[in-house]
Amino acid sequence: MTTTELGYRDLPGLLSRMTGDEKHSAAATSTLDVLWVLYDSVLAVEPRTADHPDRDRFLLSKGHGPMAYYAVLAAKGFLDPAELPRWTAFDSPLGQHPDRTLVPGVEIGSGSLGHGLPLALGTAFGLRARGRRRPRVVVLVGDAELDEGSNHEAIAVAGRRGLGSLTAVVVDNASSSHGWPGGVEQRFVREGWRGHVVDGRDHDSLHRALTDTRTDQPLVVVARVEPKEPR
């Protein structure tokens, strides 16, 4: 394991260990800045507390393209950076979609879209039922992932039940084919969520939005990034 914690400027190097590119730019990965801000200054969780019942939970619902997630987990000491070059090998713990039973610090296995938000609701309800009022539950979804109807089952109930411990981060790279007229945040706000729309590359704005929580209202932060290149 690393003895010194790595920083934001080390992330391209960690990504390169997986991609093989010499210079992997942060901009090529839509979730990288959000993930960094969360693990660097928002979430109360570290390798030492990865199994503590009062830790904050981060659920990566958009499980595809997890290189940024693995890079941040490696930078923060959850993962040995030496694991990165072997990712997707048969016996590597790191696949193209993360598996919670194989990777330390990973809260859910994901890959099929639309599962993280319902699991996050259950986690928030469970912590409340167990009398654990401190931990936050933060779930990251993509704007196209919100096409899946299961998300909208969760958005309505979270809003109506006033789940203040729950935060959804929507990384919006305008990749939903049919889009969200009026803004994706409106789908949450109408159901009773508190909403912020920020530049998904601006660390200060992300931090301010992600820490603007209320006890009786779930929070959605839409992190806008460059539109996905057409396929």
Place this chain on the structure above:
Amino acid sequence: MTRTMREVFTDTVSTALDTDPRLAVVLAEISADRLTAAAARHPDRVLNVGIREQLMVGVAGGLALTGLRPVLHSIAPFLVERPFEQLKLDLNHQGVGAVAVSTGAAYDYPAAGRTHMSPGDVALLDTLPGWRVHVPGHPRELAELLPGALHGDGLVYLRMTERENPHPMPPGLQLVRPGSRGVVLAVGPMLGPVLAAAEGLDVAVLYASTVRPFDAAGLRAAVPAGAADVVLVEPYLAGTSAHLVSEALRDVPHRLLSLGVRRDVELRAYGTAEEHEAAHGLDPAGIGASLRAFLGSGPVTAVNTSTGAGTSAPTGGA
């Protein structure tokens, strides 16, 4: 007045919530009206998410991730078929346990039609590892099975039905009556019709209310060493457990007849559960005819021909 399985379930869960702080119930409207008192006592552990079955299973998975033991419940098609990927990913793939309790079974609500029938529930769960599957044939059997499921670990499916046998049986594979011409394994509510069908036939009747894990050793011990004729009678899709019978008897020359809900057609009919049982050849007359045909005693009658067109074998040739 004896309680129905559904009443046994809601009564037992209500009481268990008072004593086991690990227990939580997730509902999607179905039976919420029967658990209002428990919900008032435990608002954080009795969660009705509305008519949202995907969310019901996802929330159960999340609850389990915090160390709770979730119980999820609906009518079988809305618990197993509609949110099947949630069962696969939000429970199995996350490596958590839960108790899924269905009501309605294969054809308990025949007047409601195909939308409310789920004869494939056990076959679907069979595609996932690790599920214990209980198919009680009497409310008292359910009462015996529930505490282990609620206070235990792992993934458990309890299939409740309104089709009840006259008498409860103990848990585990049971020899109900001996016989020498073949072995009939009746699952859950099929025991009543099987015993009526087997009257006058020299067959052994076994009974099981737990089908996963399948008691292969028990079945192997119950069949003759030389050769065996085995009849499997299940209240859901025909042959659902046939692969496990084959595996249990792989070192015994045997013949297997699998009876259950027919797979070849979608039965577009309403009426009563008794009429559906007859249409699937699962009433005493249908099972009896199949047994005699398979075992070669009495008139040889083809299975399921009573239900009309499309099922009779071509004549001549071969």
